[in-house]
Amino acid sequence: MKDVAVLGSGAPSESGEPGSPGAAGDVPPGERGSTLKREIGRWDLTAMGINIVIGGGVFLVPAQAAHNVGAWAPLVCLFLGFTGLIVGLCFAEVGSRFVGTGGPYLYTRVAFGRFAAFEVGWMAWFTRSAAQASVVNGLVLALGFYWPAVRGPLGRTLVIVGLTSFLAWINIRGIKLSAWMINFMTIGKLVPLATFGVVGLFFVDTARLVPSGPVGWSEFSSTALLLLFISSGYEVIAVPAGEVKNPRAVVPFAIFATVAVMTVINTLVHVVAEGTLPSLASSQTPLADAASVFMGTSGGLLIGIGSVISMIGANAGQILTGSRLLYALGENGDLPAFFAQVHPRFRTPSNAVVFSSTVTLVLALSGSFVALAAATAVARLITHLGVAAATLRLRQPKFDTIVRPASFVTPFGPVIPVFAIVLSLAILAGVSQQQVVAGVLALIGGAVLFLVAAGQRGRLAGAPPDSM
Numbered sequence: 001m002k003d004v005a006v007l008g009s010g011a012p013s014e015s016g017e018p019g020s021p022g023a024a025g026d027v028p029p030g031e032r033g034s035t036l037k038r039e040i041g042r043w044d045l046t047a048m049g050i051n052i053v054i055g056g057g058v059f060l061v062p063a064q065a066a067h068n069v070g071a072w073a074p075l076v077c078l079f080l081g082f083t084g085l086i087v088g089l090c091f092a093e094v095g096s097r098f099v100g101t102g103g104p105y106l107y108t109r110v111a112f113g114r115f116a117a118f119e120v121g122w123m124a125w126f127t128r129s130a131a132q133a134s135v136v137n138g139l140v141l142a143l144g145f146y147w148p149a150v151r152g153p154l155g156r157t158l159v160i161v162g163l164t165s166f167l168a169w170i171n172i173r174g175i176k177l178s179a180w181m182i183n184f185m186t187i188g189k190l191v192p193l194a195t196f197g198v199v200g201l202f203f204v205d206t207a208r209l210v211p212s213g214p215v216g217w218s219e220f221s222s223t224a225l226l227l228l229f230i231s232s233g234y235e236v237i238a239v240p241a242g243e244v245k246n247p248r249a250v251v252p253f254a255i256f257a258t259v260a261v262m263t264v265i266n267t268l269v270h271v272v273a274e275g276t277l278p279s280l281a282s283s284q285t286p287l288a289d290a291a292s293v294f295m296g297t298s299g300g301l302l303i304g305i306g307s308v309i310s311m312i313g314a315n316a317g318q319i320l321t322g323s324r325l326l327y328a329l330g331e332n333g334d335l336p337a338f339f340a341q342v343h344p345r346f347r348t349p350s351n352a353v354v355f356s357s358t359v360t361l362v363l364a365l366s367g368s369f370v371a372l373a374a375a376t377a378v379a380r381l382i383t384h385l386g387v388a389a390a391t392l393r394l395r396q397p398k399f400d401t402i403v404r405p406a407s408f409v410t411p412f413g414p415v416i417p418v419f420a421i422v423l424s425l426a427i428l429a430g431v432s433q434q435q436v437v438a439g440v441l442a443l444i445g446g447a448v449l450f451l452v453a454a455g456q457r458g459r460l461a462g463a464p465p466d467s468m
Contacts, residue, residue: 221430
């Protein structure tokens with residue numbers, strides 16, 4: 001594989017420091033002595049994963065899910081939790097082979113080459129930017145409920161620009177500062193949700209949890225795609241691995257912990273909302289309305305504050321992982337070297353942070369993020385498919401001298417990766433025409449950028465562009 005450079009004793013060790021990579025004589029792109037600081041610990045990365053997965057959607061989506069499938073919604077949450085576990089096992093195995101920044105982009109590049117990896121990295125990056133733009137607009141609506149002036153043109157602009165700029169500044173100042181903020185936000189969102197779930201269980205009308213009848217495949221698949229938005233995100237946990245201490249052990253742990261917490265919280269929230277709020281399907285603020293039923297006005301306020309904290313935290317996680325994806329693309333020559341530049345003092349990918357934040361601002365202020373958001377389901381599932389397939393491919397003997405041996409291996413041989421591929425394809429079959437079109441356009445846009453970058457590489461090297 002000509003993308004992969006042979007590194008001797010100067011290759012990074014499991015801790016990311018110079019040294020032997022162990023049994024592997026070569027290491028993949030993205031691990032050539034990165035100058036990013038390794039300051040993220042086990043619980044920092046876990047908090048980051050939970051923070052990204054549990055965003056603002058969990059406070060709003062239960063109403064739409066109830067409208068689509070009624071009391072089946074909690075079971076759909078359990079199904080997606082099971083799917084997350086299956087796919088997460090694949091992410092954990094391939095993640096235990098790498099120590100560099102890039103996550104799914106690195107895995108697919110080694111397994112399937114430059115073009116496939118670029119598309120995965122590109123789709124993952126614009127998913128983060130579109131999600132951040134969408135969430136910051138949701139934050140304006142949430143704040144506007146308590147402070148109407150925020151919903152006006154000037155107030156909306158100030159909130160979007162102010163929050164995005166502040167989060168960019170935090171990310172440039174250092175990964176440790178970003179991790180501290182995310183830890184705080186994670187606690188801030190989990191406390192209201194846990195309170196809602198635990199207290200609400202005592203007020204649930206169990207008769208409301210009995211499905212009234214079967215639902216069709218169309219309703220099930222549309223609800224699964226809807227809930228995918230509030231149960232995905234764990235696929236980017238490995239992206240900042242280049243800044244994680246002992247990533248080969250920490251990344252698998254963070255993935256499993258995140259999927260477990262996500263499944264419990266989402267299922268519990270849907271059970272309580274369905275069992276306590278008769279008008280759930282028509283509610284604009286389902287969790288706040290349900291909390292008001294069994295905890296009074298203070299309960300609604302608690303959920304309202306939790307939703308604001310959750311959205312801010314989700315944005316902090318999106319900009320951190322999105323900028324690291326751009327950094328990985330630049331570090332490996334699939335985007336201009338500008339994106340791989342590291343701040344001389346703070347050792348953070350400052351250019352990538354500024355660029356990602358700028359794109360988010362444009363999308364959020366213009367409103368064009370809506371079209372991109374339609375493609376996020378396709379983008380996430382493409383990432384899942386790529387990593388599941390990479391899990392199988394990297395087990396082949398020819399990769400033994402290219403990547404490190406897996407410190408975690410999924411059980412039952414090829415069964416789980418194949419099952420992950422089947423599950424992802426089954427969910428992908430339910431996407432709408434709008435989502436398909438948006439996803440295809442995003443892929444085409446990425447392909448154009450890849451060809452432009454390949455041409456530039458060829459001219460700089462005085463050789464033909466890299467093959468796909």
